[in-house]
Amino acid sequence: MAEVFAAGSIEEVVAFLAGHRGVSLPIAGGTDVMVDKRNGRVHPEWLVDLTSLEALAGIEFREGGKVVRIGSMTRIRSLELDPVLGRRAAALVEAARLLGSVQIRTMATVGGNLCHGTPSAEMPPPLLVHDADCEVAGPSGRRVMPLVDLFAGPGRTVLEPDELLVALELRLPDSGVGSCYLRQTVRWSMDLAGVGVAAAVEVDGSTVTKARVALGAVAPVPLLVAEAANALVGTELDAGAAAEAGRRAAAACSPITDARGTESYRRQVVAVLVERAARIAWLRATGSWPAGVPAPANGVLPSEVR
Amino acid sequence: MAPSCCQVRVGPDLNGAAEVGSDRWDGRAMPASQVDEFQVIGKRVAKLDAPAKVTGRTVYADDLSMAGLLEGAILRSPHAHARIRSIDVSAAEQLPGVRAVIYAGNVTQRPFGYSHDNLPLKRDKVRFIGDEVAAVAAIDEETAKAALSMIKVDYEVLPAVFDPFEALEETAPVIHDERPDIVGNLSMRWDYDAGDVDEAATRAAVVVEGDYSSPQAAPVPIETHVIVASFDPDGHLTVWSPVHMVFMYRKELADCLGLDWRHITVIQPSVGGSFGGKIDIDSHDFITVLLARHSGRPVRLALSREEEFTGTRTRQPIHFHLRTGADAEGNLLFRDAEVVSDNGAYNAWGSHAMLVAMNTVTSMYRVPNSRVRCSVAYTNKNYGGSVRGFGNPQATFAVEQQMEELADALGMDPMDLRLRNANQSGDVTPQGLEITSCGLSDCLRIVREQSGWDQRRGTMRGRHRGLGAAAFIHVGGGARIYASDGCGAVVKVDDSGEVTLITGASELGQGSETVLAMIVAEEMGIPIDSVRVVNSNTDVKPWDVGVHASRTTFVAGNAARMAAAAARDKLLETASELLETPAGELRVRDGVVEVAADPSRRIELGRVARRRLLREGGGVVMATAFYDPPTHNQDKDYRGNISAAYGFGAHVAEVEVDPGTGMVRLINLWTAHDVGRAINPMSCEGQIEGGAAMGIGLALSEELVIFDGEIVAPNLHDYGMPTAVDVPRTVVNLVETVDPLGPFGAKGVGEAALIPVPAAVANAVADATGVRPREYPMRPWKVKAWIDAGESSHASRRAAEPADKGGGDNG
Numbered sequence A: 001m002a003e004v005f006a007a008g009s010i011e012e013v014v015a016f017l018a019g020h021r022g023v024s025l026p027i028a029g030g031t032d033v034m035v036d037k038r039n040g041r042v043h044p045e046w047l048v049d050l051t052s053l054e055a056l057a058g059i060e061f062r063e064g065g066k067v068v069r070i071g072s073m074t075r076i077r078s079l080e081l082d083p084v085l086g087r088r089a090a091a092l093v094e095a096a097r098l099l100g101s102v103q104i105r106t107m108a109t110v111g112g113n114l115c116h117g118t119p120s121a122e123m124p125p126p127l128l129v130h131d132a133d134c135e136v137a138g139p140s141g142r143r144v145m146p147l148v149d150l151f152a153g154p155g156r157t158v159l160e161p162d163e164l165l166v167a168l169e170l171r172l173p174d175s176g177v178g179s180c181y182l183r184q185t186v187r188w189s190m191d192l193a194g195v196g197v198a199a200a201v202e203v204d205g206s207t208v209t210k211a212r213v214a215l216g217a218v219a220p221v222p223l224l225v226a227e228a229a230n231a232l233v234g235t236e237l238d239a240g241a242a243a244e245a246g247r248r249a250a251a252a253c254s255p256i257t258d259a260r261g262t263e264s265y266r267r268q269v270v271a272v273l274v275e276r277a278a279r280i281a282w283l284r285a286t287g288s289w290p291a292g293v294p295a296p297a298n299g300v301l302p303s304e305v306r
Numbered sequence B: 001m002a003p004s005c006c007q008v009r010v011g012p013d014l015n016g017a018a019e020v021g022s023d024r025w026d027g028r029a030m031p032a033s034q035v036d037e038f039q040v041i042g043k044r045v046a047k048l049d050a051p052a053k054v055t056g057r058t059v060y061a062d063d064l065s066m067a068g069l070l071e072g073a074i075l076r077s078p079h080a081h082a083r084i085r086s087i088d089v090s091a092a093e094q095l096p097g098v099r100a101v102i103y104a105g106n107v108t109q110r111p112f113g114y115s116h117d118n119l120p121l122k123r124d125k126v127r128f129i130g131d132e133v134a135a136v137a138a139i140d141e142e143t144a145k146a147a148l149s150m151i152k153v154d155y156e157v158l159p160a161v162f163d164p165f166e167a168l169e170e171t172a173p174v175i176h177d178e179r180p181d182i183v184g185n186l187s188m189r190w191d192y193d194a195g196d197v198d199e200a201a202t203r204a205a206v207v208v209e210g211d212y213s214s215p216q217a218a219p220v221p222i223e224t225h226v227i228v229a230s231f232d233p234d235g236h237l238t239v240w241s242p243v244h245m246v247f248m249y250r251k252e253l254a255d256c257l258g259l260d261w262r263h264i265t266v267i268q269p270s271v272g273g274s275f276g277g278k279i280d281i282d283s284h285d286f287i288t289v290l291l292a293r294h295s296g297r298p299v300r301l302a303l304s305r306e307e308e309f310t311g312t313r314t315r316q317p318i319h320f321h322l323r324t325g326a327d328a329e330g331n332l333l334f335r336d337a338e339v340v341s342d343n344g345a346y347n348a349w350g351s352h353a354m355l356v357a358m359n360t361v362t363s364m365y366r367v368p369n370s371r372v373r374c375s376v377a378y379t380n381k382n383y384g385g386s387v388r389g390f391g392n393p394q395a396t397f398a399v400e401q402q403m404e405e406l407a408d409a410l411g412m413d414p415m416d417l418r419l420r421n422a423n424q425s426g427d428v429t430p431q432g433l434e435i436t437s438c439g440l441s442d443c444l445r446i447v448r449e450q451s452g453w454d455q456r457r458g459t460m461r462g463r464h465r466g467l468g469a470a471a472f473i474h475v476g477g478g479a480r481i482y483a484s485d486g487c488g489a490v491v492k493v494d495d496s497g498e499v500t501l502i503t504g505a506s507e508l509g510q511g512s513e514t515v516l517a518m519i520v521a522e523e524m525g526i527p528i529d530s531v532r533v534v535n536s537n538t539d540v541k542p543w544d545v546g547v548h549a550s551r552t553t554f555v556a557g558n559a560a561r562m563a564a565a566a567a568r569d570k571l572l573e574t575a576s577e578l579l580e581t582p583a584g585e586l587r588v589r590d591g592v593v594e595v596a597a598d599p600s601r602r603i604e605l606g607r608v609a610r611r612r613l614l615r616e617g618g619g620v621v622m623a624t625a626f627y628d629p630p631t632h633n634q635d636k637d638y639r640g641n642i643s644a645a646y647g648f649g650a651h652v653a654e655v656e657v658d659p660g661t662g663m664v665r666l667i668n669l670w671t672a673h674d675v676g677r678a679i680n681p682m683s684c685e686g687q688i689e690g691g692a693a694m695g696i697g698l699a700l701s702e703e704l705v706i707f708d709g710e711i712v713a714p715n716l717h718d719y720g721m722p723t724a725v726d727v728p729r730t731v732v733n734l735v736e737t738v739d740p741l742g743p744f745g746a747k748g749v750g751e752a753a754l755i756p757v758p759a760a761v762a763n764a765v766a767d768a769t770g771v772r773p774r775e776y777p778m779r780p781w782k783v784k785a786w787i788d789a790g791e792s793s794h795a796s797r798r799a800a801e802p803a804d805k806g807g808g809d810n811g
């Protein structure tokens, strides 16, 4: 049994966490914490409830929509249903749609997904390709860092036990940008990714000017793979460039063999999904993909539609 | 093979009045008076238990409360194979709140199970990870768990064997070394021969040969096993257990624990799903009773989800090496199966899955010659139970893939090959199965037509799409595996006019209550809502084998119909006096007896019952029946007609395979089932849709992944049951052949729909990719590897002939 601490401000929460290091744990939606508690992976004496912290909630567009701030307590379901993000950060919404079930997404938060440090988690790859920064609050104040620096290993982040993830900030170029998130699973829903990939491209005319490729579930932490992205920059994202990005991503990851797939299989799938995600991101960036329509999880359209 | 007659008795009136109805039964002569104009049969009646279930009012075992109830918990083996050197429970016994700690050293227990090779609490050895070693009853769950951690068990870890082929080798560690009568790890051997396979092979124009394997899968009821046991001060035991076979349960409980079975009441509370997992008694049942006995208090034992996966019975992996041969015209000549069944640490009824698998090898389509050589191996894993389909999905996966391989080799359409060889009414298969009603050809034609088979199969590979078919045969009129395959029924009408059916059959969520009530309502001419079904208590209900083998509608339905007819006749006898009209000129509709020629002369049934009861020399309206289908136990050569009817059906699956990831998407599933008669079409559709979903899970995702004997992720997430997103629109066609023996012509449909799904999906994957799946579930990495290699990499595995034909008997 654990007691629950609830407070109205970030400072109070941080102070409480600092005063109860090692015996307290933030709880957001609880969809990871409650499972971990039941399985004996965590034994908190105190659960520190974040649901009443207004400052952590909400999706806010700034600078005329060029920047979006996503509070860490934002529910995955809110991301999924946000029409603006659907158009401008398609990968994020695609990933949100695939996470758990409607019930889970209604509870689960983006902050919880990142802070749990699960290598296969859905949120890191799309946020990484959208160049997210994260804002962290601790006893000595606030700091901002690139999201890629948050992850420390399976189930671990760099946050101190008395630090909170406050929000994420993404830049959203208003045109010529497209992104996509794809994943391989055993079932088509309610499953964790065996491989998750996200790609984003910025396109000027018909040339890729910027690209990012991120991978989940194929290394101890989510990866941003610059070599793969570089294979896309300067190209018109032809099949050769997409395939090359896939090959480089496969070479850069370090998957394991477990009950949900072998190491070599996962590498192959990384190559396939990166190639597909890059192509879909390109179609979106160039306006050739219907706005707001998500890609199927594996990036293959049912053959009638194709 | 004439059906034996006189299996059915209509019992004497319980109040001693004159016997009604016939005590002779020719197996066919059900009164057909109302067959043409049904009032209730064939209507879409919502399940009677549905409102309580969806509003949370249903009482499951876990909802029971009683004064002084303790919570039980089991200590399970962490080792796959180990000798128990010693067990020290003294510290656990000292823990405040603990009321009993039991282990083999302080209880009286005898071996149980089909081969009597199992003890509720293991004494000398543990044989799989999850085997029961000790148990605690305490005032609450936390205390019980804490006490478990204080029990010290000293194990000597032994080499273990997990692969059934390795287990059958001479050098393998012997799992039941305490039993000199068991040779090595060969727990059972099934050898069957019909005709001359070798001679037939010389005549075959085409022979196909291959290996087909299935995984360890679980029934996964959403309600885990929950058992409550309580002794009253006089020593009478009451057990609440969600078991299907309550009467056998009582007997086995008594035999194992040395109790007097006359002093045991078994009550089946509402069951939150079983799918065969709760069919018969298991260690946890005995343990709950032992805890109640040792603590002197009522005890509840509720398995956790993890225990439900690691500590209960599973669907056994079965490995087939199969050959099928045909002549140039496509007439099947022979089937030849070498089979190894991986049945785990002990022999429950799961060791008999081959009984059903064998029917499919010998009798699916007309096959004049067949041979089966099957070894059932002990391995250090969870052991086989009687999961829905019972050996048949595994066999059908081999047999029906080979039909399409054979057709391709012959240059024939697989549907034409199937139709050419389809079983027909009047056939007696070489194994002695008497095929009476049979809609197989119609089922094949329907799914062929609906799926666009002739235009589309073999044309969509460029789009990675494919169609695949599979049909099945399954017992649908009981299955005589026990001395009786019968079920009793009592119908009574008291002064209120309410009709009560007391049936031996159990409700598991499959809808038997509703179907039996419909049968009684139809037979008596009353509305469905004036029938109450009582079915849960061994003190009250008449004997029944139990729910298995898709037998309830057929067997319990016939019994209920007979009792209802007899009760109706009594009422008509009295009504005849009251209306001064011969009974033969009366009819009953909507609960009212009327003169057929002049319906204005009528009397309500409740009044008839009262007029019969409330007079001098009156009597209650009560009739009993016992129906045992006219079938035979199979002989030592496995010949004999074990079921009074056989269910047939055919499915076509359409898949799209992603060659990049190996992910398979099931796009469509067309099904056609010969159900004899759809007593309640909505129930039939529900059984078929649910069964199909279960089959889809088997085909694509469900598996207990086991490393070194340990189920690595015993949770609902990793196990891989399909979700709604994984299950496509399932088209259900009900083919009504009106079985001559079934109640109103109905046959069993409970297990049917999952059986052909893995085979149909595999055939569709083969059509889409050109690569033939050799095993299921077809998880993405396997499919990808097969596609990349251009073939399924599954190595050919064949069973060695056993050195000695001895080892377990085959019952």
Ligand SMILES: Cc1cc2nc3c(=O)[nH]c(=O)nc-3n(C[C@H](O)[C@H](O)[C@H](O)COP(=O)(O)OP(=O)(O)OC[C@H]3O[C@@H](n4cnc5c(N)ncnc54)[C@H](O)[C@@H]3O)c2cc1C
Binding pocket: A025, A026, A027, A028, A029, A030, A031, A032, A033, A034, A035, A050, A072, A073, A076, A098, A099, A100, A101, A104, A107, A108, A109, A110, A111, A112, A113, A114, A115, A116, A120, A121, A122, A123, A159, A163, A164, A165, A166, A190, A191, A192, A193
């Ligand atoms: C049935 C089911 C299906 C699921 N499916 C998926 C899936 O498909 N994909 C997927 O990625 N995940 C899945 N999950 C996991 C889980 O739902 C997600 O990771 C979810 O986003 C976690 O968010 P939460 O708000 O529930 O986190 P919580 O459980 O509340 O917290 C998770 C961790 O983060 C910490 N934490 C939370 N918020 C903060 C903060 N602001 N600052 C610092 N630390 C914080 C907590 O202390 C805890 O350690 C599933 C879970 C379940 C139960």
